[in-house]
Amino acid sequence: MNKALTINDIARLCGVAKSTVSRYLNNGKVSEQTKEKIRRVIEEHNYEPNAFAQSLKAKKTRFVGIIAPGLDSMVTSKVIMAIDVTLRENGYNPLIINTSLRKDLEIESIENLVRLKVDGIILVATEIKEEHRHVIRQLNIPIVMVGQSSEGIVSIINDDYQAGFELGTYIREMGHKNVVYLGVPEEDVSVGIQRRKGVIDGLSYKNDSILINVLVSDFTSELSEKVISESLEKHQPTAIICATDRMALGAKKAILSHGLSIPHDISLAGFGGYDLANLVTPSLTTIKFENEKTGQIAAQTMLNLIAEKKVSELQTIGYELIKSDSVIKR
Known part of the structure; x- marks a missing residue:
């Protein structure tokens, strides 16, 4: 088995310093000519950078925590999958935590994600207590709540x-x-x-x-x-x-x-x-x-918050009445 390519290897093959390769991987300032040289070596060797290692040096970790009350709900699953896809398409890595409807685990998970230095947290909520609000008020990173609304918290809800x-x-x-x-x-x-x-x-x-x-x-x-x-x-x-x-x-x-x-x-x-x-x-x-739309909007709202763009505190998602055979006229 071939040894995995390292940053040192890339620097040697490109004839540049290791710090230059590190700046390139973390979207730092590198000349266009050097960028092209590094990009070509990375593609030729199918190099995949260690996201956790990158996060230790980058100002942004490019990780977003997603806290879910459970993974057995079809609605929650569709919302989370849409969040996951949208975040990944924009270069972010989702960290999904299942709390099995335990409120104490939700609070603990928020605190743990902060310690992991994620760039933001998306909370799929079924209930918001004062304990949630107390922890959220102390956060220095953005949080988006899905499914419930609370004053002062960016929220996305169904109508x-x-x-x-x-x-x-x-x-x-x-x-x-x-x-x-x-x-x-x-x-x-x-x-x-x-x-x-x-x-x-x-x-x-x-x-x-x-x-x-x-x-x-x-x-x-x-x-x-x-x-x-x-x-x-x-x-x-x-x-x-x-x-x-x-x-x-x-x-x-x-x-x-x-x-x-x-x-x-x-x-x-x-x-x-x-x-x-x-x-x-x-x-x-x-x-x-519109569960997929809810997830997409939640992810995009988080991306906007990370980029320090202005967002609406409350966004309401629409619906459609499907009239089927289980109801008849009396």
């Missing part, structure tokens, strides 16, 4: 209220007057409060005769199935709206286990626009969020 209002309005206009909404705890402000409020306002807009039963689960299909199954033992709605598509799949299992059909007995809708929503039968009526 949860309007999305909920549009889906609630659609279910009402389809003639449903007995509706269950399956949501998540209020600690998640965007989904647990804003999305739920939008649905309820859309359902009840200019119509106070609609019966709305609000139930609470977590983001798993397993608990969602259990909550809906227990609810169906007491009364049968004409429609169930779930805070996510994954929760809707759990609700679907509960409906079918009670010998009921979708949509003839109960219509079903969710949020997320997952690809699997089109693979189930009947296909799921859902709000499709």
Whole structure:
């Protein structure tokens, strides 16, 4: 096996000092003639610089930390993949940390990334507590928050209220007057409060005769199935709206286990626009969020902050209502 090329080797082959090669690799000042000579040697030998070693001497490490609440969510995965691609295309290296929905690990991860001297941090958040704000206020590097918003923090969110209002309005206009909404705890402000409020306002807009039963689960299909199954033992709605598509799949299992059909007995809708929503039968009526766009904007916002460019403190991403076979008119 050939020995890997070193900076010393490049300097020898180019007839320049090691410090000149180091300046070139760190985008320092080097003459055009020397740049071309170094570039040609690097390409001929397929040299790949050690990014960590470079970061020790460079003012910018070209690393960005990404803190995720979990990697098993389709939405989070799409957002993170888009962040990853956009950062890499712009010469930055993502460091992805999974916290498994543990808030203490989120705080610890922020502190650890600062010690690693990353150029910035992107936090995909489900809940923001005072502990988060306290740590973030002390940062001397930029941070971008995705999924939640907080005053003084650059944030990128879905338009949860309007999305909920549009889906609630659609279910009402389809003639449903007995509706269950399956949501998540209020600690998640965007989904647990804003999305739920939008649905309820859309359902009840200019119509106070609609019966709305609000139930609470977590983001798993397993608990969602259990909550809906227990609810169906007491009364049968004409429609169930779930805070996510994954929760809707759990609700679907509960409906079918009670010998009921979708949509003839109960219509079903969710949020997320997952690809699997089109693979189930009947296909799921859902709000499709622009997850890839969210990731791209999060990454570009971070790049702008690192470059000390002005950015909006709050950016809201749009959505699309996908009307499918799981909802019928009453």
